[in-house]
Amino acid sequence: MTHRILILGGTTEARQLAGTLAARAGLAITLSLAGRTESPVAQGVPVRTGGFGGAEGLAAYLGEAGIHLLIDATHPYAARISANAAEAARQAGVPIIALRRPGWEQVEGDRWMLVDTVADAVTALGPPSRRVFLALGRQEVAAFEAAPRHHYLVRSVDPVEPRLAVPDATYLLARGPFREADERALLESHRIDAVVSKNSGGEATYGKIAAARTLGLEVVMIRRPALSDVTSAETVEALAAMVDHFLEPAAERGV
Incomplete structure (x- = not known):
């Protein structure tokens, strides 16, 4: 079966992750961009631009599009989008994982x-x-x-x-x-x-x-805002390695 993954993007890592996952057999990737950048870099996967209408709208989309996994790879300061993503995943019964790059650490001389x-x-x-x-x-x-x-x-x-x-x-x-x-x-x-x-x-x-x-x-x-408490990884490689595990429940349900 083909597993459909929606990536909420806006970061360089989101594009890299989309490319990494799109190369795998059995995965159909859609990258969602908020539309704040007028001329985004070409992504190489199907792209959806614009908002969903809050958590409820995103939850409805997850169901209508038959999404098996939601990945939050938005900017570290997109706290509202991350909160909506977590709530939408809960409402739709879809697993969610987040890609959250670590922040910079202050060093001597800063x-x-x-x-x-x-x-x-x-x-x-x-x-x-x-x-x-x-x-x-x-x-x-x-x-x-x-x-x-x-x-x-x-x-x-x-x-x-x-x-x-x-x-x-x-x-x-x-x-x-x-x-x-x-x-x-x-x-x-x-x-x-x-x-x-x-x-x-x-x-x-x-x-x-x-x-x-x-x-x-x-x-x-x-400072960074507090983000929703969902399972996360710090790198594209680490998150890509987690994807199969989060898709197993969907496969078991025959979704």
Whole structure:
């Protein structure tokens, strides 16, 4: 029989996982993207774009599409989507596993200021005018309009529209991975003195953190949110090795 797997994606690892599983016989993979990136990288498997309508909508889709396994490979900060996925799996009676890359660990030389939210990061920049690199998604940068005294360097995959209502901002369009040497050159050329980042983990975007450490710059690091408690793996390889086990109940039921 063919087992149908739905991967909730949005990360590089989600695409890698989809490719790894699609190469196996007996598996039909669908990758779901939230649609926040206007020009996503080609995936190599069938792609569904857009939301489901909360946990209830996702649960209905799981049943209608005959999904045997749900994999949450969303961004570490997509807490609401992860919560909806866990609830939808419960409602639909479908097993769920999550791919959760480990966060970055602070090492000697790092100057991190840990905060809980983007709003807290705005406050953490302090009263004096600073030159700030916003290494965030385009959905989050609008919060920094509350602190128009700073100069902002904003890098995003897609254009920030509308642009920030601040007097001094520079915009860059780029897609990672970003090398440390290039990140250091970027920070130096724009005379950045503070970096605002989420603790996304992984190697693709760690370059800016390493570069900030080398240059002695402060990093305002937004902590990860609490995520739903489901079985998880930290790497594509580890999760791929778990898939057969989670599909066994479906096979036993003859689904």
